[in-house]
Amino acid sequence: MSTPTSTISPRIPIGVEPATPIIIFQEVSISFDQKPVLREISFQLERGETKAIFGVAGAGKSTILKLALGLMKPDSGRILVLGEDVTAMKEEDLFELRRKVGMVFQESALFDSLNVRDNVAFRLIEEGQTPPEEIEQRVREALSFVELQNTVDLFPSELSGGMRRRVAIARAIITHPEVILYDSPTGGLDPVTSTTIIELIVKQRDVYGTSSLLVTHRLQDAFMMASHYFDKESGHMWPIKDDPKRKIPMKFLILRDGKIIFDGDVQELEKCKDEYIEEYIS
């Protein structure tokens, strides 16, 4: 991957103490059609940390992201995002909070009827407070970050799966959010494209210090994120063994039957003796 030319400035935390976790789930439960999906789960995402969420299909991984963004309401429990209780907020009040949270959807969820420029700039256009020249500049910066500067006039149907994911990432980062939620960003992609996407996520984490929740089926992606860092100078991702002093703010969370059975870092995961987890990571 070539050296980035992006000039997006690192986000500035607003109204949240540095030590305050970005996202807190407190005994959150939700059921669909009377079938419990999440059962009193509690965890938190620290500032600057990336947490990868694992679990079998239907375990409630994507549901966690939608709950965090207030797109769904839990049956019980509390969810605090950037210090605000999203479970008690009305939809209108959530729009302001969502400005500080980016989300990359499973299948990108780009708007079919809009070109790449309008997709990436959607939030800025809707807010109506940014001059057109600045919108254009910020779109180009965001697209430059994901190395898709030449796609501004294309429509989603003209892009490959990997390019769509990258545009979705550009759309998520254009407002410099404090936290990004990634829903299976590498699902259905070939290994080379997956690595490109992971490198972008690592870049966002290490260059801008953005906190993130990452839902994935691919353990190798999370292990790569836990074992690599992004070097701004070279514009590449390197294994951490080349810089042993570096600490990667990466945690793993594993769901089973609606409960969290593991929440810790890669070393703790490797030492874990739980039969299910051993089988899962083997």
Place this chain on the structure above:
Amino acid sequence: MELISPTDFAKGKIESLQEYSALAGNSIVSLFGRPRYFADMIQQADLIGFGSLPIVVLTGFFTGAVLTLNSANSLERFGSLSLLGQLVSVGMVRELGPVLTGLMVAGRNSSGMASELGSMIVTEQIDAMRALGTDPMKKLVAPRVASTVIMLFFLTIISDLLGLVGGSAVASLLLGLDYRQYWSSAWQILKFQDVFMGLLKPLVFGFIISTIGCYYGLSAKGGTQGVGRATTQAVVASSVIILLVDFFITKFLMAMFGYS
């Protein structure tokens, strides 16, 4: 096929009715709140209004023509062929113009709204819109409702006029009647109450078409199959409800205006 208990069935229907009522109410509230999406409204007005023009023109013209043909046969038996203009005029303006235009627009646009919004639901575009801080009710539903109500009103006027033109063409070209007599009697019979009734209906029908199309679209579940199901349900429900509501509006207005 899985059997559903009558209680669950009834609960499901009541829940649907509740959700539809909430959407219909919110769509009206959203029209008066900010931000307002005029550009989207104009775009929808073009799609719904101008796009439906050909079918409305054809439907109106041939409905008037066939109504004239059928009525002429009956009126001739009583020697009242001179009343032909009156009959076509009242029939088109009070009933056939609004109802048939409503049904045609329902078939074309209710399905279009359900499939478009349904596709956006199953591909998570609606969630993405909410995640990006935009209210789909204001951005997608309110412009569709406002555009359909306004455009159906004007489409109905066009349909009424074309119906009378169709009737006039048949009366003068096929039946050999004087077109001046036809237009004169058609004009004279129309009272304020007739025109009011004929122009109130498209406002109500437009609201029904758009809210039902949006409701089924936004309730779509189960991938592309769900979108197809939502589309069909939207057309069926909006068409049936138009006919039901038409009866009650007619009955109510006739009682109000003292028609015997």
